[in-house]
Amino acid sequence: MKPDARPFSSLSFLAQAWRMTVRDWRAGELRLLALALVVAVASVASVGFLADRIRLALERDAAQLLGGDLVLVSDAPISEIQREQAARLGLEVTETLQFPSMAAAGTGDALRSQLTALKAVQQGYPLRGRLRVADGPAMPDEVAWDIPARGAVWVDPQLLSLLEVRVGDELQLGDKRFRIERVIAVEPDRGMNFINVAPRVMMRTDDLDGTGLVTFGSRISYRLLVAGQPAQVREYADWLQARLERGQRVETLESGRPEMRRTIDRAQQFLSLVALLAALVAAVAVALAARRFTLRHFDSVAVMRCLGATQSALTRLFALEFLIIALGAAAAGSLLGYVAHQGLIAALGGLITTDLPAATLLPAVQGFLAGVWLLLGFALPPLAQLRHVSPVRVLRRETGVAPARTAVGYGIGALGFALLLLWFARDLKLGAMVAGGFLAGFALFCGLAWLGVRWLEPLRQWQRGPVALRFALAGVVRRRGATVAQICALAVGLMALLLLSITRGDLVDGWRQAAPPDAPNRFLINIQPDQREAVGQRLADAGLGETELYPMVRGRLLEINGRAVGPADYEDERARRLVDREFNLSYMDEMPGHNRVVAGRWLDPSAAELSMEEGIAQTLGVKLGDTLRFDVAGNAVEVTVTGLRAVDWDSMRVNFFAILSPAVLRDMPQSWITALHLPEDKADLSSALIREFPNLTIFDTGAILRQVQGVLDQVVAAVQFLFLFTLAAGCLVLYAALASTRDERVREAGLLRALGATRRQLSAAQWLELGAIGGAAGLLAAGGASAIAWLLARFVFKFALASNPWVWVAGVSVGVVCAWAGGWMGLRGVLRHPPLATLREV
Known part of the structure; x- marks a missing residue:
């Protein structure tokens, strides 16, 4: 040819x-x-x-x-000018009010209460989408062409089971009782219901009068829903953007529910x-196989x-x-x-x-x-x-x-x-960080594995040990590059799984243990000044000891050192949100015991001074000696920052970002708040307090933490499911690395058998070598996972992480098992190769 x-x-x-x-x-x-x-x-x-x-x-x-083409959200009542402009442009309008409130059912000792998300709606709601209701749980639903009747409410089905009531029973909201008329099947502007925090109660806006729920300190979100022709909606949106008041924002279909989208x-x-x-990890297997x-x-x-x-x-x-x-x-x-x-x-x-x-x-x-x-x-x-x-x-x-x-x-x-x-990360910075972290970890494992093999090299000349052990040591040292690759490949996959196990177990347990056993599990808010002594006495009569109540005053930050501040002054998203809403301010003579001064000093109660939490000060760029001006119920309050505090958030006690001198806030409109630990045998006290003080809102933080933990467990379960792919990829890498030395092992086995080594000795040496590789990989994985977990606990969760020996035991054990499994798959038949055939090929 x-x-x-x-x-x-x-x-x-x-x-x-x-x-x-x-x-x-x-x-x-x-x-x-x-x-x-x-x-x-x-x-x-x-x-x-x-x-x-x-x-x-x-x-x-x-x-x-x-629920509309555009929504104006405000933490204060919508101004009449903003309503009139919408009407002038020919747009449909309706309003809703949303805030948390306690709902109760039953009487006397059978009274049961539950925190709900109360929503008051006007005629015409919703402007977009359809509200669907049913006559009871698990019953066919239909479009609601109206809103709840006077004196009636519509509720989420889960509220019925939580309060042990049925459609037709009565529900206590504040000072009034309402009949449960229907259950809500679909609520348009509630979004996709990915995460439910509290069951919904829906009522008419004009039924709020007489409930006593709308008082100073009530966390009400006012929403003006607008619908119409696209051109008019855009014109109204542009008009609003130029005239937004403090605490207001505009939501459109494109920007609706940004917090859910971000989550x-x-x-x-x-x-x-x-x-x-x-x-x-699979890519490494691809490269080795190729x-x-x-x-x-x-x-x-x-x-x-x-x-x-x-x-x-x-x-x-x-x-x-x-x-x-x-x-x-x-x-x-x-x-x-x-x-x-x-x-x-x-x-x-x-x-x-x-x-x-x-x-x-x-x-x-x-x-x-x-x-x-x-x-x-x-x-x-x-x-x-x-x-x-x-x-x-x-x-x-x-x-x-x-x-x-x-x-x-x-x-x-x-x-x-x-x-x-970069393609998967979809972000240059994030992709670079992931690539750097992955390569750094892999390089560290390679370096440690190489040093470990070098440390074993003198033992290769050991003449007194069992023959199988000497063969295994010789194989590890002779195939140094392959051994290092096998250890690193398996270590990466195991580290990911062990880290996830530590995160799910030790870090979560450590977070729970960071708070003492008697940490508060209930928060009482919206206590009015004239109820302060009565609530305190009621808690003392219930055997809870002396409970400290703290004043809470709503105020908006206006200026820092005489310069007006707003969301546009900050690039950080959290800082924008903080400046755009009202702060929960407080005043007190002495600093709470679970706080400590980290810079400056504690405030002078008789002066116009402020003590600020160090994290929020850093976010807002506030320093010692700065002068801050707040708007408190229409009154300008000016104070000087004299100290920065570190706050123990894990204590579950009442904490404030900003504490002012009593001389400044004592006479301002205020409500009171407290946190208490309610033992299981006194759980009925919550219902009794709601019965005596209907305006109170009680947050069961124990239930909230359990719900958050449930969501965390679900996400971790999903991540664990994905990590099965990582473990499979790690095993494939190990198999590929072992398979890459298969031909060399066949020749070695043939020569050793020709020189007198038995098949049993070579088999034992092979299992010992694989066990050493798996054990070393598991040890590295356990060390890497423990180090990362410690960093998370120390710098993210901020609590001490107790050492767990089982992580090391599990890492080594799983590493050995995986190595043996990979070896069984990759090296089957090596010892069955006839020595004569091997000698002919050499």
Whole structure:
């Protein structure tokens, strides 16, 4: 055959690539590579399907999310000018009032109470979407063409079970009793009901008179709902933006419920990073599998070069072969991701309480592209070496691969790695941080593993130990590079799982234990000044001892050092929110015992001074000596910052960002607040207090914490579900690393058996070597997970984390089991290879 002859015609080129793919698949050369791709694509696609369905649900409900085309939200009554302008533009308008309130049912000792989200509505509500109600729980619902009748309320179904009442029974709200008329099935402007904090009670606005619920200190949110032609709505929105008062904001369909969107976005981003970790670990498996494929095909490629195959023909053949594998693995991974995302939805449980629309094909396409991209980034660089194999290798077994070209190939792989990170993170800064953290951890593990192997090297000459142990030590030290790769691969996957276990167990338990056993579990707010002594005496009569009540005054920050401040003056989102709303101010002679001064001094009760919490001072840029001006009920109050305090938030006691001198606030309109610990045997005291003081609002923080813990458990369960992909990817990496040394192990085993070593000795040595690798990986994983958990506890949760020996035991144990499992999969049949066949191949 002539040197320039083409062994394959254009028509048979694809057929030849297919034959090569089938041959290599049957030989087992491509299965590991395909499995690694399936795991990577499935982890990415599962999160993609979940995020896509949530996004579609948000878009589906966008028209109903606000109850109108535009909503003006205010913490004070809407001005008449703003209503008149809407009417002047021909827009429909209605108003709602929302605030937390206690609801009670029953009488005497059978009185039961529950914190509710009370909503008062006007005729015409809602302007967009439909309110749906039913005659009882689990009964057919229908569109409500009106609002509750006078003297009647509509409630969430769960409130009926919480208060043990039925439709038709009476509900106590403040000083009035209302008949429960219907249950709410769908409330348009409540959003998608992803997270329910308190059950809804809906009533007419004109029924609020006489309840005594609207008093000073009531946290009422006033909402003006507007609907009309798009041009008029935009004109009204522009008019409002130029005339917004303090404490007001405009919500449109595009910006509606930004806090929910941010929460969901953060959750999706976090889950995406978990999926990214699995994809990255799987990428290592892809690279190792591709390298083994390359090493095992040098000889066959050399033969093909001798038969006239050109470099370009070989490149196209192997590219087509891997494209076939990429397409099949990506399709299988996308299908598995779709099935897995159903498990994610089940793991999230009650966190998602709405029907999600069917998913689109976009996540499948993304997963598909991710698989192909992953293969191009991590498999083609080592495969590119095959085109440079010299025909002389048939005689001299030389690869003929230029080191510089190999470096370029791996550089392309590194670039693909970085681009993959940035694509999934969808944020340059975040992607860079994740890439840096991942590479730093991997580098640390590699360094420690390398030092560990070097430390074992002197033991290689040990002559007195068992033969199997000496063989195992020799294998670990001799295959230093492979050993380090195997330890690091397994350590990364185990560290993620152990960290999640610590976060779910130790950190949550530590957070709970940060508060003492008698920490307050009830907050009483909206205590009026004339009720202060009576409430205090009632608590003392109930055997709760002396309970300290604190005054609470609402005030808005106007100026800092004579300069007016507003949301536009800050870039930080939290600072914007703080400046845009009223502060809960307080005054007292002595500093609370659970506070401590960290800068300056405590205030002078007779002067015009302020003590500020250090965190809020940093957020707002307030320093010692600054002069702050507040608007308190129309009165200007000017004070000087004389001290900064550290607040023990874990104490669950009453805390304030800003405490002023009594001389400044004593005569201002105020309500009172207290926190107390209510034992289980005195739980009925809450109902008794509501009966005696209907305007009180009692927050059961124990119930809230239990609910938050339930949501946390659901999210952690979803993350644990995703980490199964990470563990699977880690096992694949270990299997690939072991498989890459399989040929070398076969030759060694054959030579040792020819020299007199028994199969039993070699088997024991192999298990000891794998156990050492798994134990070292588990030890590194436990150390890394414990260190990160300590950092979270110290700098995020701010409590002491008790050491847990089980983490180290579990890390080492699971590492050994995983190593043995991977070894069993990757090294089966090594010892069954005939020694004579091995000697003939050497």
